[in-house]
Amino acid sequence: MADQHAPSPVDAPPSMVPALRWDEPPEGPVLVLLDQTRLPVEEVELVCTDVPALVGAIRTLAVRGAPLLGIAGAYGVALAAARGFDVDDAAQSLAGARPTAVNLGYGVRRALEAYRRALDASGDLASAAAGALAEARRLHREDAEGSAAMGAAGLALLDELLPGGNHRILTHCNTGALVSGGDGTAFAVALAAHRAGRLRRLWVDETRPLLQGARLTAYEAARNGMAYTLLTDSAAGSLFAAGEVDAVLIGADRIAADGSVANKVGSYPLAVLARYHHVPFVVVAPTTTIDPDTADGASIEVEQRPGQEVTEVMAPQTAGAEVGGALPVAPLGTQAYNPAFDITPPELVTALVTEHGALSPVTGSGIADLCARSRPATIG
Numbered sequence: 542m543a544d545q546h547a548p549s550p551v552d553a554p555p556s557m558v559p560a561l562r563w564d565e566p567p568e569g570p571v572l573v574l575l576d577q578t579r580l581p582v583e584e585v586e587l588v589c590t591d592v593p594a595l596v597g598a599i600r601t602l603a604v605r606g607a608p609l610l611g612i613a614g615a616y617g618v619a620l621a622a623a624r625g626f627d628v629d630d631a632a633q634s635l636a637g638a639r640p641t642a643v644n645l646g647y648g649v650r651r652a653l654e655a656y657r658r659a660l661d662a663s664g665d666l667a668s669a670a671a672g673a674l675a676e677a678r679r680l681h682r683e684d685a686e687g688s689a690a691m692g693a694a695g696l697a698l699l700d701e702l703l704p705g706g707n708h709r710i711l712t713h714c715n716t717g718a719l720v721s722g723g724d725g726t727a728f729a730v731a732l733a734a735h736r737a738g739r740l741r742r743l744w745v746d747e748t749r750p751l752l753q754g755a756r757l758t759a760y761e762a763a764r765n766g767m768a769y770t771l772l773t774d775s776a777a778g779s780l781f782a783a784g785e786v787d788a789v790l791i792g793a794d795r796i797a798a799d800g801s802v803a804n805k806v807g808s809y810p811l812a813v814l815a816r817y818h819h820v821p822f823v824v825v826a827p828t829t830t831i832d833p834d835t836a837d838g839a840s841i842e843v844e845q846r847p848g849q850e851v852t853e854v855m856a857p858q859t860a861g862a863e864v865g866g867a868l869p870v871a872p873l874g875t876q877a878y879n880p881a882f883d884i885t886p887p888e889l890v891t892a893l894v895t896e897h898g899a900l901s902p903v904t905g906s907g908i909a910d911l912c913a914r915s916r917p918a919t920i921g
């Protein structure tokens with residue numbers, strides 16, 4: 542297939558707006574989020590002054606993506622502590638905001654335990670709040686460092702699996718800086734290939750129904766100057782059949798102890814296509830996404846989202862105009878099946894790239910060792 546890609550006209554420089562940042566204005570500490578529901582049309586920041594606002598942002602995917610959810614959860618505990626809210630209640634509501642991404646509960650637990658340790662040591666609420674904030678910042682930093690390590694390890698794996706070529710990578714959903722303290726997970730590998738001059742094409746699945754690929758991955762690829770082409774999810778099969786895909790790179794929201802991978806819905810069909818067409822299917826995720834307390838894929842709770850996300854499409858929200866409305870694409874009253882994730886069995890995964898390097902196969906002693914390095918996500 543000839544490359545019909547013409548660089549998409551991008552009139553904006555790489556976004557300078559971070560996905561998430563802590564701020565301490567005179568009126569009190571806040572968590573500032575880049576509202577991902579407004580992208581790519583507008584870069585709008587949401588200022589969260591309390592935990593209900595943050596829980597709402599998590600549920601509407603204004604902030605999203607497993608690693609960033611963990612970071613946001615940790616900062617949410619710090620925000621509750623700094624503003625004198627009930628920290629245990631805050632932790633429970635944050636951890637329950639979305640069920641599948643294990644990182645959310647993990648980040649909340651990290652900050653909550655730091656708060657409790659500091660309170661026990663000092664007996665002082667201000668010191669406890671400072672302890673929670675320090676742990677949130679530590680997790681944020683660790684994720685950024687892990688993202689860089691995954692980018693390098695993932696590129697080395699691609700070079701090993703695909704010797705000599707410029708890589709044509711297909712990716713699904715969004716796994717870049719909008720889900721991470723750094724450049725992301727799977728997207729970080731594609732970005733590393735781009736920076737090394739070895740990314741021939743990034744095929745971007747639009748990722749219905751919320752269009753994380755079209756709205757967010759294309760946004761990130763454009764701002765990084767990458768050669769990318771958007772496609773409908775249903776067009777992926779014909780790309781494989783045409784021999785246009787060298788590897789699939791996806792992220793993860795929860796990896797069970799047997800190596801089963803929960804990721805955005807549409808990932809499992811890509812794994813089957815990749816296996817049929819003998820294309821490497823690579824999962825890129827930090828060990829904070831591995832959950833040793835979940836035995837297998839059948840044990841992972843898959844978030845079921847509102848049917849309206851399938852039966853309606855949010856009209857683009859343009860600056861200054863009325864907030865975009867929902868456009869029905871199905872008859873009123875249509876029932877819709879809308880799982881946010883699906884499960885890929887470990888035998889369909891060529892390799893798992895974490896901050897510790899590439900693991901293949903993703904079963905047996907290898908995943909058990911990674912599980913030993915991971916920590917349970919439940920709140921103690």
Ligand SMILES: CSC[C@H]1O[C@H](OP(=O)(O)O)[C@H](O)[C@@H]1O
Pocket residue numbers: 602605606607608713714715716720726727753791792793794804805806881
């Ligand atoms: C590597 S985390 C990104 C991960 O999260 C996405 O889900 P959502 O957009 O619903 O937060 C998707 O599963 C991505 O792979």
